[in-house]
Amino acid sequence: LQSLDYIISKKPLLIATNPTLPTISAVQKTKTIPVFMMVAPRPDLAKLTDAQGKAPANLFGTFETLDYLDTALLLIKTVLPQAKKIGTLYNQSEPQSVDALARIEKTCQSAGLELVKMPVNNSNETQLVVASLLNNNIDAFFALPDNTVFSSMEIIVKSCDNKKVPVFTSEEGLVSRGAVAAFGADMYQWGFQSGMQAAEFLKSKSTAGLQPQIVSVRRRVYNPDKAAQFDLTFDSTFTSVK
Secondary structure, three states: OHHHHHHHHOOOOOEEEOOHHHHHHHHHHOOOOOEEEEEEEOOOOOOOOOOOOOOOOOEEEEEEOOOHHHHHHHHHHHHOOOOOEEEEEEOOOOHHHHHHHHHHHHHHHHHOOEEEEEEOOOHHHHHHHHHHHHOOOOOEEEEOOOHHHHHOHHHHHHHHHHOOOOEEEOOHHHOOOOOOEEEEEOHHHHHHHHHHHHHHHHHHOOOOOOOOEEOOOEEEEEOHHHHHHOOOOOOOOEEEOO
16 A cells, blocks of 8 residues: 555656555545556455445556356366366455355356365464365366465475365466366456556546456366466367467
């Protein structure tokens, strides 16, 4: 928050935010400087809309909904048809994480999968909580869009590898950090899409016609090293990333 106060004191033309929490903080602290968000949920999912459902007038950039989580989770059934029990961690203080958990609970129920969920409050707790989760004999781990999970990814992967449990996710960036596969937004394209909006504003000096947009590029990706480690095969609809 101190860094945000400093940025605002310099009277910038715009503020670019990434991920969710900086976006929330920025629109709470300024109502006049345009804020261009990246790697953030739809404004209502981030609890940023007013009673009429309107987003802050100075909020722009690119958001994601929770719809893609269904496809991301069901990758597990496609790649591991024998999987019955899925494990996940979530941070109770992150609205995006709680909403994502509710979404995958419904998806698991519809798909006949058992979901074992455990709360984690910060990255210092992750190792112990993951160890407890793995004692439930899960068939796969699903990494939610959660900042605590993101910051603890290497710990999660190492623990799951030791128990021979593959990690799946909805975040492409986590595949290069050890997850087996993901369906989700292309992070580079996500930032580029927000950047194009920001460039339009800087060129015209006007926000007329600009509004928050849903991310336009999603794809299926897999980690070839992890695929070999778990003896898993991916077809041509998946892009290999490391």
